[in-house]
Amino acid sequence: MSATLDPYLLEKLVCPVTRTPLRWDAQRRELISDAAGLAYPVRDGVPVLVVREARAL
Numbered sequence: 317m318s319a320t321l322d323p324y325l326l327e328k329l330v331c332p333v334t335r336t337p338l339r340w341d342a343q344r345r346e347l348i349s350d351a352a353g354l355a356y357p358v359r360d361g362v363p364v365l366v367v368r369e370a371r372a373l
Contacts, residue, residue, distance in 0.1 A: 321347075321358070331356075332365050348373070 321340045331349035338347040346355040354370040
């Protein structure tokens, strides 16, 4: 996956826990939920928005 995430996709994605917007961390290639304190991985270009797969911040 590139260092960027499709802006249209990012605009549509929300945290499954808090339903708040996510932000893209290009350095770690993760989607960050500041509200939940979780980082969701992106594997092979696919966001994995499963809480048990997330990393605590």
